[in-house]
Structures are given as C-alpha cells and as structure tokens.
Amino acid sequence: HKGKGVHSPDGEHLWLDLRHLGEQHLRTKLREVYDICMYFLGVNPITELVPVRPTQHYSMGGIRVNKDGHAYSLKGLWSVGESACWDMHGMNRLGGNSLAETVVAGMFCGQRMGQWASGQSLELDTKLASEAVAAQQDRVNNLLGKGVGKANENVHELLNTMQETLQAKAGIFRKGKELKEAVGTLRDLHKRSQNLKLQSSFKGANPELALALRLPGMIKLALCVAKGALLRTESRGGHSREDYPERNDKEWLKRTLARWPKGAKEPEISYEPVGLLESPPGHRGYGGAVNIPMKQSVEKYNKTVKQEWIKQGWHETATPLGAELKEMVEYASTKES
Numbered sequence: 001h002k003g004k005g006v007h008s009p010d011g012e013h014l015w016l017d018l019r020h021l022g023e024q025h026l027r028t029k030l031r032e033v034y035d036i037c038m039y040f041l042g043v044n045p046i047t048e049l050v051p052v053r054p055t056q057h058y059s060m061g062g063i064r065v066n067k068d069g070h071a072y073s074l075k076g077l078w079s080v081g082e083s084a085c086w087d088m089h090g091m092n093r094l095g096g097n098s099l100a101e102t103v104v105a106g107m108f109c110g111q112r113m114g115q116w117a118s119g120q121s122l123e124l125d126t127k128l129a130s131e132a133v134a135a136q137q138d139r140v141n142n143l144l145g146k147g148v149g150k151a152n153e154n155v156h157e158l159l160n161t162m163q164e165t166l167q168a169k170a171g172i173f174r175k176g177k178e179l180k181e182a183v184g185t186l187r188d189l190h191k192r193s194q195n196l197k198l199q200s201s202f203k204g205a206n207p208e209l210a211l212a213l214r215l216p217g218m219i220k221l222a223l224c225v226a227k228g229a230l231l232r233t234e235s236r237g238g239h240s241r242e243d244y245p246e247r248n249d250k251e252w253l254k255r256t257l258a259r260w261p262k263g264a265k266e267p268e269i270s271y272e273p274v275g276l277l278e279s280p281p282g283h284r285g286y287g288g289a290v291n292i293p294m295k296q297s298v299e300k301y302n303k304t305v306k307q308e309w310i311k312q313g314w315h316e317t318a319t320p321l322g323a324e325l326k327e328m329v330e331y332a333s334t335k336e337s
C-alpha cells in the first residue's frame with residue numbers, strides 16, 4: 001500500500017468492506033472472520049469497515065539442507081519445517097503447504113536423522129560449547145552494564161528502522177532502486193547494532209535484553225534477504241520485481257545461498273541449481289505471466305546438479321539423489337497406462 005493507506009496509531013492500513021455480504025452470510029459462511037473481528041478487534045463486520053494490513057505468516061528459505069534434512073557444510077546440524085530450506089515446495093509457499101511440510105519432514109527427515117545419529121559416538125569435546133556460552137555470558141553482562149561497543153544506540157529505534165525499511169522497500173513488490181536503499185540502510189543498522197545501550201539493567205525477564213540479544217541476528221538476516229532480492233533481477237515465487245516482471249529460467253533457474261563469514265561486514269551470496277528436473281518449468285499464468293524459457297536441455301541441467309551442490313557443502317543422502325523423483329515418475333506412468 002506504500003503511502004496510500006489510511007493512517008492510524010498502529011500504522012497504515014486499508015479498509016475491508018464486508019457489509020454487502022449481510023449478517024446471515026457473515027455469521028454462518030464466514031463465522032471465523034466474524035469472530036476474529038468481534039472478539040479480537042472489537043469491530044462488527046456486519047455494520048462496520050474492518051481495518052486490514054499485511055503481516056508475515058511464513059519465512060521462505062532457511063537453513064539449506066539436503067533431502068534428509070541435514071544442513072549443508074555443518075555435519076550434525078539438522079533442520080525441518082519453517083526453519084529449513086528443503087526441496088518440497090520449490091520457490092514459493094502456497095496456502096496449507098507449510099503444515100504439510102512439517103508433518104512430512106518430521107517423519108521423513110526424523111527417521112534419517114535417527115539413522116545418522118545412531119552411527120555417531122557421544123564422546124565430544126565441549127571446549128567449543130563452553131567458549132560460546134562464556135562469550136554469550138560476557139555479552140549479557142556488558143549489555144546489562146556499560147553497554148556494548150560505543151554504547152550509544154537504542155534497541156527499539158534500530159528495530160523500528162529495520163521493520164519500516166523492510167515493509168517499505170523489501171516487501172511483496174520490490175524494485176532495484178528501493179532494494180538498493182534498503183541494503184544501504186541495513187548495512188548501517190548492522191554496524192549500529194554493535195553499539196547497543198539498554199535503558200533497563202533488570203536481570204530477570206527483561207524484554208529489552210532479549211531483543212538486544214536477537215537484534216544483530218535479525219538485521220543480518222534482513223540484509224541477506226534484501227541483498228539476495230536486489231541481485232535477483234527477475235520475478236519468481238514470492239519475489240516480485242516491478243522492474244523485472246518476467247520469470248527468467250534462462251538465467252535464474254537457481255537458488256540463492258547466503259553465507260556470513262565470521263567478522264564479515266555483509267553476507268556472501270552464491271547460487272546453486274534448484275534440483276533435478278523432470279521437465280522444463282512450465283508457464284504458470286499468474287504474476288508477471290511472462291517467462292523466459294531455459295535454454296539448456298533438462299539432461300544437461302540435471303548433470304550439473306550434484307557436483308554444484310557438493311561444492312556448496314551438500315552431504316550424501318540416505319537414498320540416491322533423484323530416487324523419490326524416479327519412483328514418482330514410474331508410479332505416475334503405471335497409473336497412466
């Protein structure tokens with residue numbers, strides 16, 4: 001809605017008018033919406049306009065894992081569900097898919113994680129963990145004491161600037177100029193987040209402290225998202241570039257990977273093939289509705305997948321790459337015949 005919304009103390013919003021549907025319809029067919037409006041908002045949708053604004057209900061992308069749920073590069077780190085970047089749903093998250101993914105991944109990856117863990121020894125060097133705990137304890141002590149770095153930045157101010165920047169410049173519809181500005185602001189916020197000073201030094205449940213501990217990581221993640229979006233000069237899935245409306249399979253049939261080396265000022269972005277293809281991605285008919293087809297043959301593309309993934313830290317999987325795809329294709333062809 002970028003500046004075109006209705007201003008309110010909770011931020012800009014649009015009005016949703018459901019009054020034409022009438023009481024009977026709202027109280028029966030849309031009962032859930034009716035209840036949410038009545039009990040959470042104190043607004044009666046039968047007679048009143050409903051204020052609405054966008055909110056995030058899923059994070060696409062996540063810890064890049066192989067099909068077993070095993071994270072790239074780091075042996076022993078596993079991830080499923082919303083925190084993972086798995087292969088089940090490609091580049092978008094359609095309604096209902098994420099709960100399906102948690103159920104399927106929980107079973108499928110859980111079994112593989114169990115198999116892997118049963119082959120490991122429980123003897124380990126705890127020095128690294130102790131050092132990490134001590135570093136966090138120092139950080140907490142400093143935050144509750146004199147502050148960190150130059151100790152001149154307010155946690156809430158940085159959080160608000162980050163949120164406003166993402167909402168205005170890295171939202172559903174993006175363009176290069178705004179993404180560039182967002183990257184600039186987030187780089188600056190990342191630097192400033194090293195200089196936090198709290199208003200409250202309370203040692204118990206202290207929301208300001210909890211936020212201060214999370215904020216640098218939140219800003220880093222925001223910068224990964226904005227930088228990846230700036231570099232991706234096409235539209236795909238949930239990434240709609242107003243300046244590049246077409247889905248460009250010729251140049252962008254690849255996944256963005258972001259790494260943040262220790263001490264670096266910003267993330268390193270690299271790319272890998274999306275996975276084994278059965279056929280070239282088809283025309284979808286929504287969004288920009290224009291796509292630039294891939295030039296390479298599917299066979300040639302598929303040949304590069306495994307070696308490119310290994311370069312990025314992919315671990316060998318319990319069943320060979322493409323085994324499930326092959327099974328599915330065979331199953332589908334027996335059904336057809």
Ligand SMILES: Cc1cc2nc3c(=O)[nH]c(=O)nc-3n(C[C@H](O)[C@H](O)[C@H](O)COP(=O)(O)OP(=O)(O)OC[C@H]3O[C@@H](n4cnc5c(N)ncnc54)[C@H](O)[C@@H]3O)c2cc1C
Pocket residue numbers: 056057058080081082083095096097098099100102
């Ligand atoms: C408003 C909204 C509407 C949605 N609607 C739908 C829908 O209609 N259909 C659909 O399929 N999906 C929907 N989703 C998405 C779906 O709910 C989530 O993707 C899914 O619940 C994620 O499950 P998860 O188990 O991966 O993660 P989560 O459910 O987020 O579980 C992570 C758990 O880890 C805990 N945790 C965090 N940090 C730590 C820590 N340090 N130590 C220990 N525990 C920790 C958290 O407390 C949490 O319980 C919606 C999400 C939102 C926000």
